[in-house]
Amino acid sequence: MEEGPYKCVRDGNGTVNRVIRMGTRKSQLARIQTDYVAEKLKTLYPDVHLEIGEKTIHSLSLSQFSSREKSLFTKELENALERNEVDLVVHSLKDLPTTLPNGFTIGAVLQRESPHDAVVLHPKNSGLTLDTLPDGSVIGTSSLRRAAQLKKRFPHLEFKDIRGNLNTRLKKLDEKEDYAAIILAAAGLKRMGWEARVSQVLGPEDCMYAVGQGALAVEVRARDCDILEMVSTLHHSETVLRCIAERAFLRRLEGGCSVPVAVNTEVKDSVLSLTGAVYSLDGADSLKEAMEISVDPGNKLESAADIQHVGVTAHNVPQCAQVAAEKLGVDLADLLLSKGAMEILTTARKLNDAR
Numbered sequence: 176m177e178e179g180p181y182k183c184v185r186d187g188n189g190t191v192n193r194v195i196r197m198g199t200r201k202s203q204l205a206r207i208q209t210d211y212v213a214e215k216l217k218t219l220y221p222d223v224h225l226e227i228g229e230k231t232i233h234s235l236s237l238s239q240f241s242s243r244e245k246s247l248f249t250k251e252l253e254n255a256l257e258r259n260e261v262d263l264v265v266h267s268l269k270d271l272p273t274t275l276p277n278g279f280t281i282g283a284v285l286q287r288e289s290p291h292d293a294v295v296l297h298p299k300n301s302g303l304t305l306d307t308l309p310d311g312s313v314i315g316t317s318s319l320r321r322a323a324q325l326k327k328r329f330p331h332l333e334f335k336d337i338r339g340n341l342n343t344r345l346k347k348l349d350e351k352e353d354y355a356a357i358i359l360a361a362a363g364l365k366r367m368g369w370e371a372r373v374s375q376v377l378g379p380e381d382c383m384y385a386v387g388q389g390a391l392a393v394e395v396r397a398r399d400c401d402i403l404e405m406v407s408t409l410h411h412s413e414t415v416l417r418c419i420a421e422r423a424f425l426r427r428l429e430g431g432c433s434v435p436v437a438v439n440t441e442v443k444d445s446v447l448s449l450t451g452a453v454y455s456l457d458g459a460d461s462l463k464e465a466m467e468i469s470v471d472p473g474n475k476l477e478s479a480a481d482i483q484h485v486g487v488t489a490h491n492v493p494q495c496a497q498v499a500a501e502k503l504g505v506d507l508a509d510l511l512l513s514k515g516a517m518e519i520l521t522t523a524r525k526l527n528d529a530r
C-alpha cells in the first residue's frame with residue numbers, strides 16, 4: 176500500500192487508488208444529499224474509491240470507520256474533516272454560515288434545485304391555497320423569514336413553530352390537527368421524493384427564499400488541493416455566482432441563518448441581479464432593494480487569484496465574475512443598511528431571543 180497523507184487501495188490490476196471518505200449526518204435528507212454527490216463523483220472519477228460513513232460505494236469496506244458515523248452534526252463533521260477522518264462533507268448551502276471556521280472551504284456548489292418555498296397542506300385541505308385557507312388557519316414554520324413575509328401577505332393566517340427533520344414535520348402535519356399546512360423548501364421535498372405533496376410553490380411576490388436555498392455545497396479542508404481540484408468539477412458557475420452574491424449580502428448584514436433576510440437572484444445575458452430584503456418579525460416593517468452587475472468574464476474587475484469568496488473556492492469560475500458577485504452582495508447590503516436595515520434586524524433579533 177502507498178505511503179503518504181492519503182489512504183489508498185490497490186485494485187485488481189495493482190493500480191493504487193485514493194480513497195475518498197465522505198462524512199454524513201444521519202437524517203434521511205443528509206443521506207440522500209451525500210449519496211447524490213457520491214454518484215456524481217463516481218461518474219466523474221470511476222477509479223476513486225468512495226466511502227460514506229459505514230456505507231461503502233465500490234468494493235472497499237472499512238470497519239473502524241463505521242463506529243464514528245453515529246450522529247455527526249455540522250460541527251462534528253468539521254472536526255472529523257480537521258482530524259483527517261473524512262475528506263469531504265455535503266451540506267445544504269443554506270445551513271452553512273457565511274464565515275466558515277479557519278481551514279475549511281466550500282469546494283463545490285452544485286447546480287441549484289428550485290430555490291423556492293412550497294406549501295404542503297394537511298390532506299383535509301386538499302385543493303386550497305394560502306389565499307383560500309379559512310381565517311385563523313395555522314401554518315407551521317420555524318423560519319422567521321417565511322413567517323415575516325407570509326404574515327404580511329396573508330393576514331388571515333396564523334403561524335406556529337414546527338420543529339424536527341422533514342420526516343418528523345410531515346408526520347406532525349398529517350397525523351395531527353395542529354396545522355392546516357406547513358412551509359418547506361421545494362428542493363428538500365424534491366430530494367426526499369415528496370414532490371407530490373407540494374400544493375403551491377411560492378414565487379418572490381409571496382415569499383423570497385433564503386440565502387443559498389436549494390443548492391448543495393461540498394465542504395473540504397482548504398489546504399487539501401487534491402480534493403479541492405477533484406470536487407471543483409462539481410461547481411455550477413451560475414449557481415456559484417448567485418450564491419456568492421447572496422452570501423456576501425447576508426454576511427454584510429451580519430445575518431446568521433436565523434434572521435428574517437430573504438433574497439432572489441437571477442443571471443441573464445451575463446447580468447447577475449440580486450433582490451434582497453430584511454423584515455421585522457411580523458413583516459410590518461421591511462426594506463427591499465434590487466441591484467445588478469455584469470458577470471461577463473470580459474468585464475475585468477481587479478481580482479486576486481486563489482482567494483475564497485464568502486467561503487467558496489472556485490478556481491474554475493472566472494475570478495472577475497466572482498469578485499463582481501461578491502461586490503453586488505456587499506453593495507446591496509450597504510444600500511439597505513443606509514436605509515435602516517440594521518435597526519430592523521436588531522429589533523427582530525432581540526424580540527426573537529426573548530421569545
Ligand code: DPM
Nearest residue numbers: 267269316317318320359360362363385388389432
Ligand atoms: C435554515 C432555515 C431552515 C433550514 C431558515 C429559513 C428552515 C427552518 C424551518 C437556515 N435552514 O429557511 O428561513 O422551516 O423551520 C433546511 C431545509 C433544507 C436545508 C429544510 C427547509 C432543505 C432545502 C435546501 C432547514 N436546510 O427549509 O424546508 O437544501 O435548501
